[in-house]
Amino acid sequence: MEGDLHRILLSFALQNAVRHGSVPQAGAVMGAVMSRHPELRPRAKELSGLIRETLSEVQALSPEERMDRLREIAPDLLEDLSKTREHIKELPALEGAEQGVVMRFAPNPSGPLHLGHARAAVLNDEYVKRYGGRYILRIEDTDPKRVDTDAYRMVQEDIEWLGLGITDIVYQSDRFDLYYDLGRQLISLGGAYVCTCENEQFKELKLKKTACPCRALSVEENLELFDKMLAGEFYEGAASVRVKTDLAHPDPAMRDFPAFRILNSPPHPRKEALVYPLMNFSVTVDDHLLGVTHVIRGKDHIANTRRQRFIFEYFGWTPPVYRHYGRMGIEGVVLSTSQMREGIRAGVYQGWDDIRLGTLRALARRGITKDAVRQAMLDIGSGETDISFSWDNLYARNRELVDPVAHRYFFVPRAVLFSIREAPPHTAHALLHPGDPTQGQRTLHFTGEALLPEAELAPGVKMLRLKDLFNIGVEWTTEGRVLTYKGDSLADARSEKAPIIQWLPPEEAVPCTLVTQEGEQKGYCEPGAAMEEGKVVQFERTCFARIDTVSREGIIAYFTHK
Ligand code: GLU
Numbered sequence: 001m002e003g004d005l006h007r008i009l010l011s012f013a014l015q016n017a018v019r020h021g022s023v024p025q026a027g028a029v030m031g032a033v034m035s036r037h038p039e040l041r042p043r044a045k046e047l048s049g050l051i052r053e054t055l056s057e058v059q060a061l062s063p064e065e066r067m068d069r070l071r072e073i074a075p076d077l078l079e080d081l082s083k084t085r086e087h088i089k090e091l092p093a094l095e096g097a098e099q100g101v102v103m104r105f106a107p108n109p110s111g112p113l114h115l116g117h118a119r120a121a122v123l124n125d126e127y128v129k130r131y132g133g134r135y136i137l138r139i140e141d142t143d144p145k146r147v148d149t150d151a152y153r154m155v156q157e158d159i160e161w162l163g164l165g166i167t168d169i170v171y172q173s174d175r176f177d178l179y180y181d182l183g184r185q186l187i188s189l190g191g192a193y194v195c196t197c198e199n200e201q202f203k204e205l206k207l208k209k210t211a212c213p214c215r216a217l218s219v220e221e222n223l224e225l226f227d228k229m230l231a232g233e234f235y236e237g238a239a240s241v242r243v244k245t246d247l248a249h250p251d252p253a254m255r256d257f258p259a260f261r262i263l264n265s266p267p268h269p270r271k272e273a274l275v276y277p278l279m280n281f282s283v284t285v286d287d288h289l290l291g292v293t294h295v296i297r298g299k300d301h302i303a304n305t306r307r308q309r310f311i312f313e314y315f316g317w318t319p320p321v322y323r324h325y326g327r328m329g330i331e332g333v334v335l336s337t338s339q340m341r342e343g344i345r346a347g348v349y350q351g352w353d354d355i356r357l358g359t360l361r362a363l364a365r366r367g368i369t370k371d372a373v374r375q376a377m378l379d380i381g382s383g384e385t386d387i388s389f390s391w392d393n394l395y396a397r398n399r400e401l402v403d404p405v406a407h408r409y410f411f412v413p414r415a416v417l418f419s420i421r422e423a424p425p426h427t428a429h430a431l432l433h434p435g436d437p438t439q440g441q442r443t444l445h446f447t448g449e450a451l452l453p454e455a456e457l458a459p460g461v462k463m464l465r466l467k468d469l470f471n472i473g474v475e476w477t478t479e480g481r482v483l484t485y486k487g488d489s490l491a492d493a494r495s496e497k498a499p500i501i502q503w504l505p506p507e508e509a510v511p512c513t514l515v516t517q518e519g520e521q522k523g524y525c526e527p528g529a530a531m532e533e534g535k536v537v538q539f540e541r542t543c544f545a546r547i548d549t550v551s552r553e554g555i556i557a558y559f560t561h562k
Contacts, residue, residue: 008037009047009054011074014066019081021392023059026051062541063562067403071435081400091126091381094294095321100133102291105164106283108140109151111337113158114358115330115373115389122377123296123325125164134167136290141173142282144268148341154352158360162370170290172282173271180230180275182285182315183241183260187222191314192259194225195242196234206255209247215256229262229275236264243281245310257307280304284311292320296382299324328380329388332517333358355558356517367536367546367560372398395561402536402544402560407432407439410467410502411514411539411557413523415451417506420472423448423485430468432528442528444469444505451504451524457481465493466503467540502540511554514545529555536560 012032016024029051034041058066070078094101103124107117128135137159141147159166186192195202195214205212217225229239241260249255259281262274277285283304287295302324312319334340334349335358343349353361363373376394380387408431426446433439446469456464457474463486465471471486471493486492493500509524529537532547537557539545544560 005040005050006054007073008040009033009051010057011070011077012036013051013054013058014070015074015077015081017058017066018063018070018078019396021063021396023055026055029055063399064403064538064544065541067399068434091123091130091378094127094131094323097127097131097294097321101128101131102134102136102293103128103295104136104138104287104290104292105159105166106138106140107155108143108146109155110146110148111151111340112154112352112359112361113162114335114337114360115333115363116328116335116358117158118162118360118373119325119328119377119380120297121159121162121164122374123382124294125162126378127294127296128165133293135165136168136170136292137164137166138286138290139169139171139173140279140282141171141268141270142179142277142279144263144266144276147269149269154361161360161364162373168290170286171270172277172286173268175282175286176271176273176277178289179260179277179282179285183277183281184223184226186243186259186311186314187226187241188219189314190219190244191311192241192243193217193222194229194239195256195258196225196239199237206247206252209255211247212256214242215244226260229260232274234262236262238262243307243310243314245307251303251306253303254306259311280307281311284308287320288312288315288317294321294323296323296325298328299326299384299386323382324384325382326384326386329386330358331388332391333362355515365546365548366558367402367544368394368398369401369536371401398561399544403538404435405433406536406538406544407528407532408434408538408540409442409526409529410444410504411512411523411525411529411542411545412451412453412502412504412509413514413521413542414454415504415509415524416454416457417449417451418481418483419449420446421482421484423470423472426469426488428468442526444508444526446505447507449506451506451509453501453523456499456501461499463493463496463498465490465498465500467500469503471496471498502542513554513556514539514543514559515548515556516559525555525557529557 013024013029016028016032026048030048040047061069105121105124107113125135193214195212197212197214202212226241228234239262240258242256243259245254245256247255257280258278260275260277263276305322309319334356340357344351349357352359353365355362355366372394375397379393428444428446429441431437431441450466461474463471463473470488473484473486475482504524508527510527510530512523512525514521529547530550533550536544536546543562545557546560547555548558549556
């Protein structure tokens with residue numbers, strides 16, 4: 001096909017592949033070509049065959065090669081991509097937010113934050129940024145059974161990492177006296193009572209839509225009982241405060257739900273208490289007292305919103321504007337805090353940042369940036385439809401951010417040492433970044449031998465190009481594979497369709513372990529990678545990786561994504 005036409009088709013095929021992280025359908029490429037090049041419309045029939053050829057070319061490239069190739073042949077299309085990706089979808093307006101908002105992120109300190117938390121954290125943050133106002137971090141630690149002392153610190157670190165614009169921090173464990181006061185007020189308003197029924201007995205009555213005897217007590221009697229609860233005159237389970245709702249409510253879980261309970265153990269790490277407020281009470285009181293105007297939270301809180309409205313009504317307070325987003329299934333990582341904790345204790349996971357976990361610290365360890373997490377959450381938005389979390393989209397977002405800055409290095413997995421016959425010594429100069437020579441270059445010295453990736457020397461391979469070095473012929477003899485120098489010309493390698501592969505001089509190679517979610521891959525990398533501790537690099541033709549540790553034994557890198 002003519003050179004120009006080939007370039008056009010290939011660039012749109014590449015652009016589409018980079019945008020979606022996979023090889024596109026021919027129709028999608030055709031659509032893009034037709035709209036940008038109307039002069040080609042009469043040739044549509046002929047083009048569809050050509051596009052298919054182009055797609056097999058794209059198929060053969062790794063994601064980063066696709067990006068590099070697109071940059072080479074159509075930098076404008078690559079640029080378009082980053083423009084259109086930014087805020088593809090703007091979040092819908094929030095009703096009543098024009099004068100500014102007060103919003104909150106309200107995690108329980110039971111473990112570090114994970115991807116599920118990130119959605120609430122980022123969406124609320126984004127609205128505060130958009131409308132102006134306050135963003136309260138409310139640590140919801142009113143259930144001592146679900147408090148992990150370390151989590152106070154971890155949650156704080158995770159929030160700093162995410163870069164949330166928190167303006168106020170509130171610990172619910174500092175506010176027990178407020179809750180007790182308001183508990184008394186709710187009783188005085190006739191909105192709550194102390195229930196001393198056996199749990200089972202209450203449940204039975206509730207299912208029959210029947211009031212328990214405690215419901216009929218006077219306000220004075222209830223206040224007295226509440227004081228007795230606070231004075232420690234009841235055992236755990238012997239008394240609770242219940243909000244009067246609607247005993248005929250079709251959902252039994254809505255009928256007279258509890259607002260306070262007694263717990264003798266475990267002790268609370270921040271507050272000595274026997275009487276603990278339950279979530280629906282403390283959340284309602286705090287949303288009101290802190291002046292929260294808008295709440296964005298998951299659908300799993302819809303029933304809580306219903307319960308909370310009863311309390312708002314008794315006090316005559318105006319509830320915030322609520323928005324409940326749909327469920328988000330997240331596959332491939334562990335998200336349950338108790339499962340994570342158990343696995344760490346049993347030694348199955350190295351810690352809270354083990355890359356098989358869905359915590360933010362595990363993502364950070366792999367080199368997923370906070371901005372990519374943020375973008376991915378904004379892409380998902382606050383819609384009510386249940387969705388599954390797209391790792392591909394998170395990776396695509398991250399790739400856009402790290403690709404322009406990640407230095408390139410060779411990593412040779414499953415390395416085999418070869419002498420290369422007739423090859424004169426060479427010094428290879430390779431750019432640290434192919435799109436930006438100002439980032440500098442790396443130098444490797446070839447003196448006769450090279451470490452090569454075993455997988456590239458599969459049967460049938462006749463010619464290879466060692467990237468930024470020279471071409472080699474591969475012969476299969478009875479003694480094994482014989483590699484011979486075949487000149488420096490890149491044009492020759494291209495015309496022979498020789499795969500261009502990474503290599504390393506054995507004298508300069510540094511042992512490198514690439515840790516992936518599936519296990520470890522041993523190999524070698526360039527010495528320059530040792531200067532990148534904590535940074536994301538691109539192991540050319542392999543993947544992006546974060547250089548985690550550099551020691552005398554070598555480098556440990558974590559797989560980021562392709
Ligand atoms: N602490 C609650 C939770 O993490 C959030 C409460 C709320 O958003 O209303 O589920």
